[in-house]
Amino acid sequence: MSFTNETNQVLIPKGNVAILTADQNIEDLAIDQLGIFDANTNLSITGANPVKDFFIAVGKDTNGGGVVNDAHLSAGQSIQARNIEAFTFKPHTAGRPQIVEVTGIKAVCDTDYAIKVQFNNLELLSSQGSVPFMKTYVAKSTCCEDCTPCAAGQSVKLVQSLVKSINIDTFDLIGAESIAVSTVTIATHSTVANYSSGDVISEADVNALIVWNEAQTDESLKVFIGLRLTTLPTKIKNYSGVDLNYFKGRSTSIVVSLVDGFTCSGLVTTTQNSAYEQGNATDIQQKEYIAGGWNNRPGPYRVSSVTGLASSDIEYFAEKGKTYDQYNILYTFKAQATSVEIATSNISTTVAISDKDTVTRNSFAVAIDGILNPFGFDALADDVAVANTDETVVEESGDTDNTDEDGVA
Numbered sequence: 001m002s003f004t005n006e007t008n009q010v011l012i013p014k015g016n017v018a019i020l021t022a023d024q025n026i027e028d029l030a031i032d033q034l035g036i037f038d039a040n041t042n043l044s045i046t047g048a049n050p051v052k053d054f055f056i057a058v059g060k061d062t063n064g065g066g067v068v069n070d071a072h073l074s075a076g077q078s079i080q081a082r083n084i085e086a087f088t089f090k091p092h093t094a095g096r097p098q099i100v101e102v103t104g105i106k107a108v109c110d111t112d113y114a115i116k117v118q119f120n121n122l123e124l125l126s127s128q129g130s131v132p133f134m135k136t137y138v139a140k141s142t143c144c145e146d147c148t149p150c151a152a153g154q155s156v157k158l159v160q161s162l163v164k165s166i167n168i169d170t171f172d173l174i175g176a177e178s179i180a181v182s183t184v185t186i187a188t189h190s191t192v193a194n195y196s197s198g199d200v201i202s203e204a205d206v207n208a209l210i211v212w213n214e215a216q217t218d219e220s221l222k223v224f225i226g227l228r229l230t231t232l233p234t235k236i237k238n239y240s241g242v243d244l245n246y247f248k249g250r251s252t253s254i255v256v257s258l259v260d261g262f263t264c265s266g267l268v269t270t271t272q273n274s275a276y277e278q279g280n281a282t283d284i285q286q287k288e289y290i291a292g293g294w295n296n297r298p299g300p301y302r303v304s305s306v307t308g309l310a311s312s313d314i315e316y317f318a319e320k321g322k323t324y325d326q327y328n329i330l331y332t333f334k335a336q337a338t339s340v341e342i343a344t345s346n347i348s349t350t351v352a353i354s355d356k357d358t359v360t361r362n363s364f365a366v367a368i369d370g371i372l373n374p375f376g377f378d379a380l381a382d383d384v385a386v387a388n389t390d391e392t393v394v395e396e397s398g399d400t401d402n403t404d405e406d407g408v409a
Helices: 122-128 151-167 203-214 281-295 358-375 381-385
Strands: 002-011 034-038 053-060 070-073 084-090 099-103 112-120 133-140 174-180 225-231 253-260 267-272 324-336 342-354
Touching: 002 053, 002 070, 002 281, 034 358, 084 358, 099 253, 112 122, 112 151, 133 151, 151 174, 151 203, 151 225, 225 253, 253 267, 281 324, 281 342, 324 358, 342 358, 358 381
Parallel strands: 002 342
Antiparallel strands: 034 053, 053 070, 084 324, 099 225, 099 267, 112 133, 112 253, 174 225, 324 342
């Protein structure tokens, strides 16, 4: 007999302190301190000796008395080590936009140019399904005046027009910039700054290059520039403490196509792929919101029947502005239901620790490794050791070729 709804819990310690030392009672936890306890003796353990059943707890002061009078516990009656199905570690990783560059643009005067962009993110997929969401941005090169074919001079103006066409779009999932594709100097081109290939060119210096090109009679001296498209993430919308329009991934990816005018020019290159942020406080609070249905904070009725917003009784322990590393334990609790039937419940517990609290994070890794190693799990302390504490760094998914750094126990 199996219960398929997964019971879950989120535990969030605070303060950069080690987990509770061995042979202590749960009352000995400091406020917001993390501890691991033998489910048979209710005494704290540090992984030095293997146990069959255990639970994880965080001490809490619920009445402001300055002492621990409650505890948040891992989901379920206990964690049966032999029935753990997965144990993983995921450090916080920053989000990253996708960057696409269009170079080699050689415009012909008095011609329409169109760039089609297909957008993809989890919010669009939820509303569009398998139907692609696309927008087309159009600009027209200037009229021909005493030149044939006015290639390079028109090119800078065309890129400038495309940048404006894209940036006035209120859809707000993409931004455009002009970039240098060759060296541009103050001395030669009368710009305000010097530029190397790939540098973003200011609007004032784009205008300076237009003036430069129009003054050149030798076509080989004229300057070309490129177009850079950078995706923008979907925004976090906080109402009553939680994002009611929450999506697990907020990064946007795009597919860029040159659909009109670029008959013999234009090269599309993806210079950076997008990446989802993981471990943002908003992500952890969403997990707390879901877990509230099981841990009685606030219970199964998470939404107000009056306002339709998240219940004001929910207390979130993840703090806005912080980023978190996550330990995820997926396990099954098995108990004798009848003389012939075993009842099983699917359970998960997430331990979210601020990525700056390395003492807490590392001591928990060592202890849980000591408990799980006898059951055939690979250690995670080495994965934790290589985690970056800089919240701006993108940490790619675990190295599947290196079991010491794959984030999987």
